[in-house]
Amino acid sequence: MIMSRIEAPRDEVTGNLVDxxxxxxxxxxxxxxxxxxxxxxxxxxxxxxxxxPAVVVLPRTVEQVQHVMRTAAELRVPVVPQGARTGLSGGxxxxxxxxxxxxxxxxxxxxxxxxxxxxxxxxxxxxxxxSRAVNEHxxxxxxxxxxxxxxxxxxxxxxxxxxxxxxKYGVTAEYVLGLDVVLADGRLMSTGKRTxxxxxxxxxxxxxxxxxxxxxxxxxxxxxxxxxxxxQLVLAAEFASxxxxxxxxxxxxxGGHVPSLxxxxxxxxxxxxxxxxxxxxxxxxxxxxxxxxxxxxxxxDLAAVGALCEAAGATQVVPADDAAESExxxxxxxxxxxxxxxxxxxxxxxxxxVPRSRxxxxxxxxxxxxxxxxxxxxxxxxxxxxxxxxxVCFDAADPDESRRARESFDEIMALGLELGGTITGEHGVGxxxxxxxxxxxxxxxxxMQRQIKQVFDPLGLLNPGKLF
Amino acid sequence: MIMSRIEAPRDEVTGNLVDxxxxxxxxxxxxxxxxxxxxxxxxxxxxxxxxxPAVVVLPRTVEQVQHVMRTAAELRVPVVPQGARTGLSGGxxxxxxxxxxxxxxxxxxxxxxxxxxxxxxxxxxxxxxxSRAVNEHxxxxxxxxxxxxxxxxxxxxxxxxxxxxxxKYGVTAEYVLGLDVVLADGRLMSTGKRTxxxxxxxxxxxxxxxxxxxxxxxxxxxxxxxxxxxxQLVLAAEFASxxxxxxxxxxxxxGGHVPSLxxxxxxxxxxxxxxxxxxxxxxxxxxxxxxxxxxxxxxxDLAAVGALCEAAGATQVVPADDAAESExxxxxxxxxxxxxxxxxxxxxxxxxxVPRSRxxxxxxxxxxxxxxxxxxxxxxxxxxxxxxxxxVCFDAADPDESRRARESFDEIMALGLELGGTITGEHGVGxxxxxxxxxxxxxxxxxMQRQIKQVFDPLGLLNPGKLF
Numbered sequence: 001m002i003m004s005r006i007e008a009p010r011d012e013v014t015g016n017l018v019d020x021x022x023x024x025x026x027x028x029x030x031x032x033x034x035x036x037x038x039x040x041x042x043x044x045x046x047x048x049x050x051x052x053p054a055v056v057v058l059p060r061t062v063e064q065v066q067h068v069m070r071t072a073a074e075l076r077v078p079v080v081p082q083g084a085r086t087g088l089s090g091g092x093x094x095x096x097x098x099x100x101x102x103x104x105x106x107x108x109x110x111x112x113x114x115x116x117x118x119x120x121x122x123x124x125x126x127x128x129x130x131s132r133a134v135n136e137h138x139x140x141x142x143x144x145x146x147x148x149x150x151x152x153x154x155x156x157x158x159x160x161x162x163x164x165x166x167x168k169y170g171v172t173a174e175y176v177l178g179l180d181v182v183l184a185d186g187r188l189m190s191t192g193k194r195t196x197x198x199x200x201x202x203x204x205x206x207x208x209x210x211x212x213x214x215x216x217x218x219x220x221x222x223x224x225x226x227x228x229x230x231x232q233l234v235l236a237a238e239f240a241s242x243x244x245x246x247x248x249x250x251x252x253x254x255g256g257h258v259p260s261l262x263x264x265x266x267x268x269x270x271x272x273x274x275x276x277x278x279x280x281x282x283x284x285x286x287x288x289x290x291x292x293x294x295x296x297x298x299x300x301d302l303a304a305v306g307a308l309c310e311a312a313g314a315t316q317v318v319p320a321d322d323a324a325e326s327e328x329x330x331x332x333x334x335x336x337x338x339x340x341x342x343x344x345x346x347x348x349x350x351x352x353x354v355p356r357s358r359x360x361x362x363x364x365x366x367x368x369x370x371x372x373x374x375x376x377x378x379x380x381x382x383x384x385x386x387x388x389x390x391x392v393c394f395d396a397a398d399p400d401e402s403r404r405a406r407e408s409f410d411e412i413m414a415l416g417l418e419l420g421g422t423i424t425g426e427h428g429v430g431x432x433x434x435x436x437x438x439x440x441x442x443x444x445x446x447x448m449q450r451q452i453k454q455v456f457d458p459l460g461l462l463n464p465g466k467l468f
Numbered sequence: 469m470i471m472s473r474i475e476a477p478r479d480e481v482t483g484n485l486v487d488x489x490x491x492x493x494x495x496x497x498x499x500x501x502x503x504x505x506x507x508x509x510x511x512x513x514x515x516x517x518x519x520x521p522a523v524v525v526l527p528r529t530v531e532q533v534q535h536v537m538r539t540a541a542e543l544r545v546p547v548v549p550q551g552a553r554t555g556l557s558g559g560x561x562x563x564x565x566x567x568x569x570x571x572x573x574x575x576x577x578x579x580x581x582x583x584x585x586x587x588x589x590x591x592x593x594x595x596x597x598x599s600r601a602v603n604e605h606x607x608x609x610x611x612x613x614x615x616x617x618x619x620x621x622x623x624x625x626x627x628x629x630x631x632x633x634x635x636k637y638g639v640t641a642e643y644v645l646g647l648d649v650v651l652a653d654g655r656l657m658s659t660g661k662r663t664x665x666x667x668x669x670x671x672x673x674x675x676x677x678x679x680x681x682x683x684x685x686x687x688x689x690x691x692x693x694x695x696x697x698x699x700q701l702v703l704a705a706e707f708a709s710x711x712x713x714x715x716x717x718x719x720x721x722x723g724g725h726v727p728s729l730x731x732x733x734x735x736x737x738x739x740x741x742x743x744x745x746x747x748x749x750x751x752x753x754x755x756x757x758x759x760x761x762x763x764x765x766x767x768x769d770l771a772a773v774g775a776l777c778e779a780a781g782a783t784q785v786v787p788a789d790d791a792a793e794s795e796x797x798x799x800x801x802x803x804x805x806x807x808x809x810x811x812x813x814x815x816x817x818x819x820x821x822v823p824r825s826r827x828x829x830x831x832x833x834x835x836x837x838x839x840x841x842x843x844x845x846x847x848x849x850x851x852x853x854x855x856x857x858x859x860v861c862f863d864a865a866d867p868d869e870s871r872r873a874r875e876s877f878d879e880i881m882a883l884g885l886e887l888g889g890t891i892t893g894e895h896g897v898g899x900x901x902x903x904x905x906x907x908x909x910x911x912x913x914x915x916m917q918r919q920i921k922q923v924f925d926p927l928g929l930l931n932p933g934k935l936f
Contacts, residue, residue: 114722115825138724160667171665174642189912195821196853197639198890199628199678200897200908201935202917206674210667227724254582256606256695296764353663357583385664422666429668440668444657448923449670455919467669 014054014097017075021057021099024067029105031056040082040102041094046348046396047406048090048431053080056100062180062188062219065101069217070186072099078464081213083123083155086147088349089430091159091212091466101217103154110220112137117225118177118194123154123218130223139225142169145426146337154218160210162426164333167384168260168294169226171426173209180220181208184457194222207452212428213463215456232260233298234326235319237289237309238282242266242367245287246360248312249383252291252305253356259305261292262384263333266363268370269378269391270332272339279332282316287363289314289383290333292326333380336391340378343393344401348409352416353387353425365415366390373408375401387425388416410436429467437467482522482565485543489525489567492535497573499524508550508570509562514816514864515874516558516899521548524568530648530656530687533569537685538654540567546932549681551591551623554615556817557898559627559680559934569685571622578688580605585693586645586662591622591686598691607693610637613894614805622686628678630894632801635852636728636762637694639894641677648688649676652925662690675920680896681931683924700728701766702794703787705757705777706750710734710835713755714828716780717851720759720773721824727773729760730852731801734831736838737846737859738800740807747800750784755831757782757851758801760794801848804859808846811861812869816877820884821855821893833883834858841876843869855893856884878904897935905935 014032021030031037032055041050054077059065072079078098085092094100107124114137121130127148131141144163145151151161157179162171178192192198192205208215239245245264252262265273265288270281281288289309293301299319306317320326341347354362363379366388370377381388390412394405413423413436423429423436438446450468453460482500489498499505500523509518522545527533540547546566553560562568575592582605589598595616599609612631613619619629625647630639646660660666660673676683707713713732720730733741733756738749749756757777761769767787774785788794809815822830831847834856838845849856858880862873881891881904891897891904906914918936921928 113825114724115718116823117721160671162665166665171667173667173671183912183916187912189916190910191913193821193890195823195855195889195893197630197634197821197850197855197893199639199641199894200890200892200901201905201913202679202683202920203628203641203671203674203677204913204916204920206671209671211670215670227726250583253585256582258695353661353665355584355663357581382665387663387665421663422661422668424668425663425665426667433668437669442658444651444655445659445669445672448651448657448672451923452670452920455916455923 017071017077018055020071020075021055021068025057025059025064029058029060029064037100040100043085043087043090043092045088045090045430045432046346048093050093051096051098053094053100054097056102058102058105060105062182065182065217065219066186066188068099068101069182069184072461073185073459076459076461078461080463081217083152083158084150086151087155087159087430088427089432091428091430093431095465104152106219109133112139114139116194119223119225121153121221121223123152123221125153127151127153127156134225135228138228140228141175141223141225143172143175153221157209157218157221158211158213159428160426162382162387164261164263164382166382167262168258173206175224176205176209176221177224178222179205179208179218181216182219183216184459184462192222210428212430212466214453214467215462229260229294230296231323232292232294232326233302233320234290234292234329235302235306235317236329237306237314238285238316239287239289239313240315242287242363243360244313245289246363248289248309248314249359250356251308251312253384255308257301257305259291259384260294261290263290264288264381264383265333265336266379268376269336269340269380272343272378273332273335276339276342277335281332288332290329336380340391340393343376344395346394346396348392348405350390350409350412351424351427352390352412352421353385354416354419354421356386358419358421359383359386361419362388362415366412369408369411369415373404375404375408377408385425386421431466434467485545486523488539488543489523489536493525493527493532497526497528497532505568508568511553511555511558511560513556513558513898513900514814516561518561519564519566521562521568522565524570526570526573528573530650533650533685533687534654534656536567536569537650537652540929541653541927544927544929546929548931549685551620551626552618554619555623555627555898556895557900559896559898561899563933572620574687577601580607582607584662587691587693589621589689589691591620591689593621595619595621595624602693603696606696608696609643609691609693611640611643621689625677625686625689626679626681627896628894630850630855632729632731632850634850635730636726641674643692644673644677644689645692646690647673647676647686649684650687651684652927652930660690678896680898680934682921682935683930697728697762698764698766699791700760700762700794701770701788702758702760702797703770703774703785704797705774705782706753706784707755707757707781708783710755710831711828712781713757714831716757716777716782717827718824719776719780721852723776725769725773727759727852728762729758731758732849732851733801733804734847736844737804737808737848740811740846741800741803744807744810745803749800756800758797804848808859808861811844812863814862814864816860816873818858818877818880819892819895820858820880820889821853822884822887822889824854826887826889827851827854829887830856830883834880837876837879837883841872843872843876845876853893854889899934902935
């Protein structure tokens with residue numbers, strides 16, 4: 001397929017490109033076999049076009065990244081930076097004839113300091129690897145996307161990813177103190193600080209967090225750490241309606257509680273989990289809420305939150321007595337996406353975040369949309385943040401169902417905006433939502449964002465076709 | 469003085485400017501009396517040049533701000549945005565013939581939501597006013613600069629200001645979720661979100677925080693709030709050397725403690741406080757450390773931290789038993805700046821933030837610099853953050869002492885950079901440190917920052933001469 005697409009002159013261009021790359025990279029860091037490079041074409045999103053890379057490079061040093069960017073700029077070749085490609089919006093998808101710049105080999109943890117409460121890492125470090133490494137020093141790196149055993153810190157920075165912990169500990173952005181970035185022309189720029197505070201000049205660090213590889217290549221990150229909190233204790237509460245569960249979420253947050261996790265699974269998700277595992281969840285459950293506390297006295301906090309759940313109409317409240325029981329209660333949540341995938345073989349995961357007080361309206365709206373399009377749509381939500389993941393289940397081999405899936409996915413984003421929310425709480429825009437970004441930001445916002453892109457990437461070579 | 473400076477043609481220009489402003493602003497919102505406008509020339513920084521404004525405007529609505537900016541752009545008149553002018557780096561100082569755009573009349577709290585844990589405010593709201601208003605809802609707005617009874621939220625956003633609470637709760641930046649900004653050409657742009665999470669596009673919100681009015685005029689801010697924590701309990705520890713106190717700071721942070729305040733006063737500051745108030749501080753104190761906890765069991769936390777202070781060589785450890793005693797212990801810290809001002813009549817307050825582990829080197833270096841320049845320099849520090857405020861005391865009527873004060877101030881910044889720190893932890897760059905910004909950011913960083921400025925302010929009218 002690639003052979004038929006690339007014409008002879010293109011081959012010459014690619015040959016020249018590879019030669020130039022090899023002038024500054026070892027042979028094993030430059031992959032050209034089309035079968036191999038094709039395996040780097042996609043992240044984990046559905047419905048996102050992906051092109052065929054001309055070459056995949058796997059640099060191990062900052063200098064090698066600089067060489068790649070200089071070469072790309074000279075030859076006007078687009079560059080698509082990649083971490084572990086666990087993204088859900090096509091943000092890491094290749095474009096035709098691009099250089100895929102995989103940062104996975106730059107995977108060293110350079111420093112962990114308990115006094116400064118920082119870690120300094122290369123972008124290819126796996127989230128779980130960092131988390132475990134800092135745990136050994138009594139420290140905690142909170143951001144915990146579902147893919148944490150696979151995804152890289154560089155990818156997390158690119159998408160500003162979140163996770164279950166955000167309701168208490170915030171998203172990746174809050175933990176990035178400073179960056180080393182290779183710019184589009186190959187120059188190296190440092191942003192931010194390694195001190196606890198610092199306000200010298202514009203906050204370019206935060207500009208790069210969530211920029212999806214479109215402004216520069218992150219080659220080093222200084223991350224803030226926290227002291228390791230006590231082991232969390234979990235409570236599960238069942239509700240006879242989604243509205244009652246959402247009411248409980250509002251009561252908990254209004255009550256001044258700070259759970260370390262506050263997750264919601266709707267009826268569809270509970271049924272899907274029951275279908276693949278015997279978790280003992282009653283089929284009559286219309287919504288399941290999971291709350292956790294990692295405070296000095298989590299049992300007392302769980303008791304208070306349990307009472308609020310009951311006041312909101314919970315039919316059953318089950319607090320865990322210990323870590324093992326807590327882990328059991330969380331398993332249903334962890335299985336949710338796998339379970340929803342099993343429904344029809346393919347899923348499309350929305351990422352709409354709404355104000356907490358509109359969570360009930362969001363769930364009601366998703367149910368309406370599922371009915372309208374005759375689809376199964378399960379909702380897991382980081383409920384404490386109002387961040388819902390309506391997950392459209394469909395058979396990718398059925399063109400009509402696929403079309404309905406895509407349409408319902410978009411309608412869910414429209415609903416999110418209507419409720420005062422955002423099209424993406426933590427997954428990013430990528431190619432999947434780029435038509436939607438303009439609707440959220442408005443024309444002035446988009447224009448300013450495009451101009452900033454122009455400042456950092458005047459040739460338009462960095463991850464083209466994403467975001468805008 | 470103003471009469472002699474402005475020539476006749478200039479008067480015509482100013483007359484035209486005032487007429488144009490009055491087309492969209494009520495008469496009482498446009499101040500032209502030179503005696504009055506001159507009173508808007510300065511913030512609270514020493515050694516910062518200030519010009520004479522052509523006019524001061526006090527808009528009350530977004531539309532009026534838009535009218536001011538459109539007028540300024542058409543007539544090419546510089547605009548200096550101002551809050552309460554409590555800044556310490558000259559960032560709000562007028563330039564000659566500028567429009568001073570004071571946001572102090574836009575002072576409405578538009579919304580406080582306990583469920584969403586947000587407040588929506590206009591920029592002129594006083595920090596203390598907001599803090600007290602959210603307290604009534606059981607909520608907490610942490611940023612607490614020393615000037616909190618006077619300074620505005622808009623000014624806090626402009627300088628990304630901090631305070632005593634930052635060691636646990638972070639700086640202003642962490643609490644700004646979204647902004648409405650009037651751009652240099654008068655267009656209105658919304659950034660960010662009012663949801664707990666959101667990653668749609670580049671983070672323009674954070675770009676504006678700390679931009680010192682150089683990118684646009686903040687006319688509305690959505691702020692994150694926290695549940696009100698328990699009343700904090702304070703401990704004071706005296707040390708026979710600054711090095712021992714800094715060692716205690718490192719032990720406390722390395723030990724995984726999360727104090728709500730961790731402040732240090734050096735010998736010079738303790739003596740200055742003794743000179744103006746009878747606080748019972750022993751004259752032999754070489755350094756005083758204040759730690760506080762607002763945890764569920766603050767006494768237990770204070771006991772643990774007290775033991776660490778003793779292990780580091782504290783000569784006396786005094787934990788407060790209740791809120792009243794805690795407040796007494798904090799009074800010495802609150803009096804510090806007033807006390808240091810009383811030494812010679814004028815002070816220059818540095819704002820160097822270093823890695824915690826270099827705090828001892830910083831204090832030692834400041835003492836060396838004080839000796840070299842034959843000056844009194846007292847250090848208060850937000851020690852838990854490594855954020856020091858070396859305060860140079862001098863007689864502004866003595867030219868030689870003034871020169872030495874300025875030189876020592878700069879040498880302290882050089883020392884901070886040498887120790888891996890930043891020239892400003894929370895006060896901003898303004899005009900006072902603009903030569904130093906380039907040293908910290910390096911040429912590539914400065915170039916990218918200038919280009920971002922160019923995007924938002926192509927005519928260079930927004931707070932010219934600041935930052936760069």
